[in-house]
Amino acid sequence: MNKDMIKVVQSELNRMHNANLVVDGDAGAKTQLALQQVSVLPTNWKTKRKLIGFIQHVATLEGIDAGSIDGRWGPQTENAYSELTYKLEHGKLPEPWRQEEFTGESSGQWPLQNEAAMNAFYGKVGTNQGKANSPYPLKFSWKPSKSTMSFTCHKKVAPAIERVLQRVLDHYGLPEIQRLGLDLWGGALAVRKMRGGSKWSTHAWGTSIDWDTARNKLRWGKDRASLARPEYDFWWKCWEEEGAVSLGREQDRDWMHVQFARLK
Ligand SMILES: [Zn+2]
Incomplete structure (x- = not known):
């Protein structure tokens, strides 16, 4: 506060x-x-x-x-x-700028972001959950005095998340992770609709994670979002090499968010 x-x-x-x-x-x-x-x-x-x-x-x-x-x-x-x-x-809520469904053929190993494809690949929202373990403590971004070594996510994406975090640790080291705020975890599984939308959020399947939410607000572009800066290129490369999608890198919005659901 x-x-x-x-x-x-x-x-x-x-x-x-x-x-x-x-x-x-x-x-x-x-x-x-x-x-x-x-x-x-x-x-x-x-x-x-x-x-x-x-x-x-x-x-x-x-x-x-x-x-x-x-x-x-x-x-x-x-x-x-x-x-x-x-x-x-x-004086008004932002326009819903979010395209909610992406159709066609996925270009990666993860399904396209649309309800049918997500259900087919992951099952119904909130089901098939497992745990991703982190090799370093993840602070809750809304309460950094508390931390966790694991969090709930879809079991199909857990191994990819664990590989990313291990690579991030090997590359940056803990002091740099903490300096950059890469340990500020903002949540993963949340069975809810998209903010300002009518479809399920990709968080509802436990297939998305938010990071450093305070410095990467939903509607901030690369001029303000900390995760858009060059020192985070390796961080994003690790996610992208697992086929995950940064909405910041793809669409210059919601820089906190990374998802195992493709836009194309
Ligand atoms: Zn998110």
Whole structure:
């Protein structure tokens, strides 16, 4: 929860609840009092949890899928916040720029990104899950104080992921991985629809992984996304040599995301 997020909370408390707060990014007594007036937030929540819950609440009212209002910051809230700030800045949600289905003949060993091809190759969404082990700790990008040595993904893609991470470790070494933020894991399996779309996300099959979500927001292009920089070329080469697709490298959007589903 940074100052910008608190400013969003304060200005929305002013707009929706006439709270008359100074928008200074400091969650002081007046802001806390205003949050107490918001009926969807349980009174026993601590201030930080209420701030997060309020962002989830506002996003939901604005037609953004923020998941349940639980006051916890995770990948879904992170993306809802990103959509919300876009809407507050531009007055509308972004156009759905995402082509959702790709048809024809796959040029690689993985299926094309379309529901029929994905179901045929991987099975139904959320099924056939296994684990990918990492040779170095992966920090949760939404909570870097916590880390994991493995994560759930489709069992068909797990070996490829493990080969990539091993090559990345051999090439960069741990200190450089940490400096570059290549250990910031943003989630893999998530049985949900595409953000701003109607089809299943490739995450629903456990065939996509997000990395360093804070510095590679959904709608950022190569001018802003950290993973677009030249020092990450080897990282992407490792994924691409396994047949995986970077939406950043292919379409200059969603640079956090890599998927075992082809666009062509
Ligand atoms: Zn993703």
